[in-house]
Amino acid sequence: MSISKLEFGNKSNDLYMDKTIQEIEEEIVDEFSFFESWQDKYEYIIELGKKLKGYPEDKQTGEYKVKGCQSSVWLVTDETDGRIAFKADSDSTIVKGLIALLIRVLNNRTPDEILNAKLDFIGKTGLQQHLAQTRANGLAAMIKQMKMYALAYKAKQQI
Amino acid sequence: MQDTLTKKIFDVEEVRKDFPILSREVEGKPLVYLDNAATSQKPQSVINAISDYYSNYNANIHRGVYSISIKASEAYENAKIKVKEFINASNEREIIFTRGTTEAINLIAYSYGLENVNEGDEIIISEMEHHANIVPWQVLCEKKKAALKVIPVNDSGELLIDEYKKLLSDKTKIVAIGHISNSLGTINPVKEIIRLAKEKSKDIAVVVDGAQAIHHTKVDVRDMGADFYVFSSHKMYGPMGIGVLYGRSELLEAMPPYQTGGDMISTVSFKGTTYNDIPMKFEAGTPNVEGAVGLTAAIDYINAIGFDDIHKQEAELLEYATAQLKEINGLKIIGTAKEKTGVISFVVEGLNALDIGIMLDTNGVAVRTGQHCTEPLMERFSIPGTVRASFAFYNSKEEIDVFVNALKKAIEILK
Numbered sequence: 217m218s219i220s221k222l223e224f225g226n227k228s229n230d231l232y233m234d235k236t237i238q239e240i241e242e243e244i245v246d247e248f249s250f251f252e253s254w255q256d257k258y259e260y261i262i263e264l265g266k267k268l269k270g271y272p273e274d275k276q277t278g279e280y281k282v283k284g285c286q287s288s289v290w291l292v293t294d295e296t297d298g299r300i301a302f303k304a305d306s307d308s309t310i311v312k313g314l315i316a317l318l319i320r321v322l323n324n325r326t327p328d329e330i331l332n333a334k335l336d337f338i339g340k341t342g343l344q345q346h347l348a349q350t351r352a353n354g355l356a357a358m359i360k361q362m363k364m365y366a367l368a369y370k371a372k373q374q375i
Numbered sequence: 376m377q378d379t380l381t382k383k384i385f386d387v388e389e390v391r392k393d394f395p396i397l398s399r400e401v402e403g404k405p406l407v408y409l410d411n412a413a414t415s416q417k418p419q420s421v422i423n424a425i426s427d428y429y430s431n432y433n434a435n436i437h438r439g440v441y442s443i444s445i446k447a448s449e450a451y452e453n454a455k456i457k458v459k460e461f462i463n464a465s466n467e468r469e470i471i472f473t474r475g476t477t478e479a480i481n482l483i484a485y486s487y488g489l490e491n492v493n494e495g496d497e498i499i500i501s502e503m504e505h506h507a508n509i510v511p512w513q514v515l516c517e518k519k520k521a522a523l524k525v526i527p528v529n530d531s532g533e534l535l536i537d538e539y540k541k542l543l544s545d546k547t548k549i550v551a552i553g554h555i556s557n558s559l560g561t562i563n564p565v566k567e568i569i570r571l572a573k574e575k576s577k578d579i580a581v582v583v584d585g586a587q588a589i590h591h592t593k594v595d596v597r598d599m600g601a602d603f604y605v606f607s608s609h610k611m612y613g614p615m616g617i618g619v620l621y622g623r624s625e626l627l628e629a630m631p632p633y634q635t636g637g638d639m640i641s642t643v644s645f646k647g648t649t650y651n652d653i654p655m656k657f658e659a660g661t662p663n664v665e666g667a668v669g670l671t672a673a674i675d676y677i678n679a680i681g682f683d684d685i686h687k688q689e690a691e692l693l694e695y696a697t698a699q700l701k702e703i704n705g706l707k708i709i710g711t712a713k714e715k716t717g718v719i720s721f722v723v724e725g726l727n728a729l730d731i732g733i734m735l736d737t738n739g740v741a742v743r744t745g746q747h748c749t750e751p752l753m754e755r756f757s758i759p760g761t762v763r764a765s766f767a768f769y770n771s772k773e774e775i776d777v778f779v780n781a782l783k784k785a786i787e788i789l790k
Binding site for chain 1: 402403726727729730733734737738759788789
């Protein structure tokens with residue numbers, strides 16, 4: 217089965233398509249500000265993680281694994297009309313929740329939008345500080361991987 | 376020197392007051408520190424000893440002719456005597472200070488190992504070793520074209536001694552074994568392991584990694600018969616950055632230096648250098664005086680509490696926590712040896728250890744998650760990693776309750 221035949225993105229994501237990356241980031245920061253404790257914030261991340269579905273099981277292989285994460289993370293992409301869609305999975309529900317946030321921000325964007333995304337929400341939500349270095353490294357590795365894909369697609373477009 | 380702390384009836388609430396960090400909060404909740412197998416917390420007496428050293432007699436040692444250098448040198452030498460008595464070595468010359476257990480094992484591998492292990496020889500370790508007691512031997516084997524032999528463990532996490540007996544051969548040069556497993560808490564029968572090695576050949580050197588044992592149980596290196604016994608200060612309520620290599624003097628005397636430089640020499644000229652006697656031969660450069668002073672205070676503290684009470688409290692905590700964890704659906708304890716210390720490693724069906732660790736932290740509970748530097752052991756049990764709670768005598772039953780409740784809640788959220 218080719219990746220392009222898979223359905224990418226979820227319906228809720230389409231709701232965000234009329235918004236800029238910056239606007240979605242601000243929304244996320246807003247949402248997190250409602251929670252008083254980290255326990256509540258993580259509960260929310262866990263819910264997001266549980267909802268993140270549709271990653272092809274046969275792609276849970278080393279080829280798609282994101283290096284540098286304490287848990288296993290897999291990421292695949294597809295490109296339609298110059299926009300990149302992501303699907304990801306992890307054996308950690310919390311990490312899956314973090315990927316869900318990244319996908320919400322970066323899904324169905326052009327390579328340039330993805331490359332230029334500042335992703336300030338990670339710092340503003342406090343996630344950056346709260347996730348200990350090893351876990352944050354996992355997050356950093358995922359972002360790096362997503363941007364690498366964007367860079368690769370951009371290079372392909374320019375050929 | 377007379378111990379400054381006097382023996383009292385053990386009261387965990389009183390003991391907890393000796394450790395300032397135990398009264399701090401995390402996320403507005405009291406810290407429940409259950410990662411003692413990674414490092415221990417420090418009593419005020421250790422903190423004070425280090426502060427006193429820097430406030431009153433910090434100086435480089437062994438060469439100064441002035442009074443504070445002499446005092447610092449005395450404190451350093453006194454630490455050696457303290458350690459010697461603590462583990463019942465014959466002489467303080469057999470006590471070498473290192474950066475920690477890892478450096479001590481590396482020292483043995485590079486000094487004793489390179490000198491005594493040759494092509495075709497064998498080194499025996501076990502499946503439950505910490506990476507620090509695997510990799511140095513692996514590297515040595517590669518360098519010398521020697522072979523690494525591994526004692527397997529059973530499903531309870533105990534060494535298969537019959538398999539060990541089969542591995543011992545005329546080719547065996549070193550046996551390196553952990554006294555207590557950091558991942559499982561298993562207490563290995565080191566005395567028997569040493570006896571069996573020595574029955575095979577007096578020339579087999581036995582290295583015991585005591586990092587997880589030194590603070591849980593009374594160690595007597597001579598009774599045990601160990602050739603080398605190594606441990607870290609920071610796991611025994613002392614400061615980080617200092618550890619101990621005990622070696623039998625006749626072995627140490629025959630070994631070449633591991634690192635070279637100041638303090639370890641006798642004379643230096645451009646024609647050649649002669650080395651100092653043990654233990655200085657193995658202590659190149661300015662030593663960790665602060666660490667030695669802190670370690671001294673830590674040993675005084677342990678002696679004042681006493682291993683009887685330490686044992687009793689830790690055994691009670693282990694039993695209490697094990698009973699509660701067993702009640703949790705889908706939870707499986709990894710490591711159920713008959714002889715074990717206050718370490719509980721576990722997995723929860725369908726859940727990721729990292730997720731459990733993060734959720735416990737939001738309740739102020741500090742545990743370790745992952746492979747605990749024992750990847751081969753995790754492979755043996757076919758698991759990606761565990762959640763590990765490890766206890767010290769300053770942990771209370773109330774803390775176990777907080778931990779278990781937080782765990783139940785985490786499982787509920789994550790399921």
